[in-house]
Amino acid sequence: MAKILIKNGRVWDGEHFLYADLFTDGDKISKIEPHISENADFIYDADGKTVSAGLVDAHAHLRVHHTDQFGIQAEMSSFPFGVTAVADAGRSRGERAILDSFAVKNVVFANVHIRNNVPDLEELAQTVVRFGDKTVGVKVYFDTEVSEVTDISPLTAVCRFAREQGLRVMVHCSNAPTPMADILHALSAGDILTHAFHGGKSSAAEDYFESMKQAQSRGVIIDSGFAGHVHTDFGVLKKAIHCGIVPDTLSTDITRFSAYKRGGRYGMTMCMNIAQTMGMREEDIFRAVTSNSSKALGMESEWGYLKIGRCADIAVLDYTNEGFDLTDRAGNHISNTQGWRCVLTVSNGEVIYKD
Numbered sequence: 001m002a003k004i005l006i007k008n009g010r011v012w013d014g015e016h017f018l019y020a021d022l023f024t025d026g027d028k029i030s031k032i033e034p035h036i037s038e039n040a041d042f043i044y045d046a047d048g049k050t051v052s053a054g055l056v057d058a059h060a061h062l063r064v065h066h067t068d069q070f071g072i073q074a075e076m077s078s079f080p081f082g083v084t085a086v087a088d089a090g091r092s093r094g095e096r097a098i099l100d101s102f103a104v105k106n107v108v109f110a111n112v113h114i115r116n117n118v119p120d121l122e123e124l125a126q127t128v129v130r131f132g133d134k135t136v137g138v139k140v141y142f143d144t145e146v147s148e149v150t151d152i153s154p155l156t157a158v159c160r161f162a163r164e165q166g167l168r169v170m171v172h173c174s175n176a177p178t179p180m181a182d183i184l185h186a187l188s189a190g191d192i193l194t195h196a197f198h199g200g201k202s203s204a205a206e207d208y209f210e211s212m213k214q215a216q217s218r219g220v221i222i223d224s225g226f227a228g229h230v231h232t233d234f235g236v237l238k239k240a241i242h243c244g245i246v247p248d249t250l251s252t253d254i255t256r257f258s259a260y261k262r263g264g265r266y267g268m269t270m271c272m273n274i275a276q277t278m279g280m281r282e283e284d285i286f287r288a289v290t291s292n293s294s295k296a297l298g299m300e301s302e303w304g305y306l307k308i309g310r311c312a313d314i315a316v317l318d319y320t321n322e323g324f325d326l327t328d329r330a331g332n333h334i335s336n337t338q339g340w341r342c343v344l345t346v347s348n349g350e351v352i353y354k355d
Contacts, residue, residue, distance in 0.1 A: 001026040001349055002041040006316065009046030014053045014291035014305035017283070022051055024312040027349035032308060042351060044344055046316050052286060053306045054084030054313030054347065055268050056293035059170070059194050059225050059251035062088045062102065077254045078104040079353040081267030082315025082342035085294070085303045089170055089194070089253075090139040096131050103347065105313075107297055109139035109170050112158055114147040119154045121161050128165060136298050137168035137192070142183060143175045152182050159186055168298070170194055170223075174231050176202040181211035189219025192296060196222045196247065197240055199233025199330045209243050216245065221296045224288075226271045227253035234278065234332040241279045249296050250275055250288040269317065270324050273339030316344035 004024040011020045011032060021036035022029065031038070060077065078086055085105040099106050110127040113120045119140075128135045140158050141147045147154075155171065162169045170192040173183055180202050184193065196204060196212065204212045216222050224247045226232050231253060250271050268289060275285050294304025302311065322339035345353035 002351075003038065004312070004346060004349065004351070005036060005038060005040035005043045006046050006051055006314070007036070007043065009049055009051035009316065011306060012050055012052040012286045012290065013307065015287070022306065022314070024314075024346070024349045027312055029306060029308055029310050029312050032306060044316065048318070049343065050286075050317045050319075050340075051306075052082065052315045052317060053290045053304055054345070055082045055289045055315050056297070056299075056303050057083045057086045057252050057254070057268055057289075058192070058249045058293040058296050059089045059223060059253050060086045061090065061253070061255040062086065062099070062106065077252075077267060079345045079347070080342060080355075081269045082317060082345050083268050084313040084315070084345065084347045085299065087136065087297050090141070090172075091127075091131070096134060099131070099134055103352065105303065105347075106134070107136045107299065108134045109137045110135050111139050111141075114141070114149055114154045116148050117150045117154055119158050119161075121157065124158075124161065128167070135167065137170055138162045139170045139172065141172045142177075143172055144177050145175045146172070149177050152178050152186060155183065155186050159188065159191070163188065168192060172225070173202070174198040175200070178202065179206065180204045181207055184211050184215035184220060187215065187220045190221065190296075192221040192223050192249075194223040194225035194251065194253070195227070195231035197224065197232050197237040199236050199328070203233070203236055204245075205236050205239060209240055209245050212240070212245055216248070221248045223247065223249045223251055223296070224271065224275070225251050225253045226274060228266055228270075229326040229328040232328060233330050234274075234326075234328050234334050235330060238278050246280060246284050247275070247288055249293045250285065251293070265322075269322065269340045269342055273322065273324055273336060274326070274334065276339070277334055277336050312346055312349040314344070314346040315342055317341065318343050
């Protein structure tokens with residue numbers, strides 16, 4: 001396998017920034033230090049750029065399986081944005097084999113169907129078994145527009161099932177039938193609240209983010225689940241950050257419907273740019289798309305860090321003329337002419353994307 005030398009970059013190792021060169025030998029990171037002079041098959045000058053651990057998208061939707069539907073290829077929604085690992089959040093159809101066929105690394109949140117306010121736990125158990133050790137959690141659409149939910153009881157039942165199975169729960173909380181405080185009270189440390197900054201009914205802002213603060217302090221993971229402007233009220237997110245609520249993870253919620261039409265080139269880098277425009281610090285942003293996301297998925301031993309001996313998954317990002325323009329459903333408009341753009345992605349020690 002090839003040897004890669006990335007020189008002169010500002011390295012994000014998953015926890016800290018440092019100035020260093022990075023050298024890979026095969027599929028492993030061999031050196032991270034200044035002034036590396038090893039012979040390499042591919043040399044990239046990252047002067048003025050950030051050399052990050054491969055980005056981790058904790059909430060995305062990979063290609064569908066039906067012959068009458070077309071989905072976006074997993075690789076096209078990931079590698080051009082520096083993403084080397086993804087959680088497919090809400091899968092109930094298809095087989096394990098198709099996930100194994102993707103070049104992008106992946107895990108699964110098994111979807112649970114809720115009908116007449118009752119979760120189908122038997123079907124859920126079958127889905128968990130079908131995807132085997134790819135399954136890291138259960139996805140609950142606690143949304144009156146998607147599921148037949150009327151109170152907190154189906155979420156409580158799913159949380160109990162997940163704890164018995166050693167799985168985490170991810171809750172889609174837009175259009176919920178109960179206050180956000182009730183949802184957060186049902187969750188345990190390691191569970192994930194996605195679309196946490198939606199507006200409208202049952203918003204976290206209703207109690208001035210107090211329930212979210214308490215939940216985050218006991219280990220509940222607060223995920224942006226941006227979906228561009230669809231599941232995020234930019235006013236709510238800005239107020240949350242002002243109140244000290246920093247999202248633990250940033251995720252795209254990218255689907256075949258959103259990849260090419262949400263305010264520019266939609267992907268993880270745009271989500272990072274939105275977060276920065278809303279007031280998140282750079283260190284918090286990079287942590288939210290690397291180490292924090294890998295921990296949220298139980299994959300911190302494999303993803304989200306640049307360390308000697310670890311797998312060579314790398315994203316090189318340039319801060320350049322990468323603008324976006326979005327207006328959310330509440331009418332809040334945000335835009336920027338600058339932002340991060342992925343210029344190089346390395347997966348398993350191979351150059352998989354170069355801008």
